[in-house]
């Protein structure tokens with residue numbers, strides 16, 4: 741019996757289906773997250789800008805809110821989409837809006853930057869299917 745349990749645990753670890761990979765939070769298929777502002781190609785003078793975040797067919801709720809069909813925004817700055825089966829990293833390229841913010845003031849250095857939104861569940865893990873926006877480019881002068 742114990743041997744069977746141990747085998748099951750190690751097999752799950754090998755297959756990558758252990759508790760750390762528990763089922764992701766479902767999202768409605770028609771859920772859509774999008775950047776309201778800035779528009780793709782916008783040129784910003786000075787580096788400080790508001791980012792306004794939109795969401796359709798789901799609701800925004802603070803992190804830790806265990807309610808169906810909600811999530812909180814994550815702004816990906818100058819980076820690719822992270823793995824969908826683990827919490828979204830938290831660093832200067834992955835900004836969490838865990839209080840349920842739908843707009844934020846950010847500051848970027850001069851140059852070209854990419855912005856993309858990715859919704860995360862109460863534990864910061866992307867939904868299934870993942871809800872992310874188109875990636876846009878802006879230039880800071």
Ligand SMILES: [Cu+2]
Pocket residue numbers: 803812813814828836837838860863864
């Ligand atoms: Cu988060």
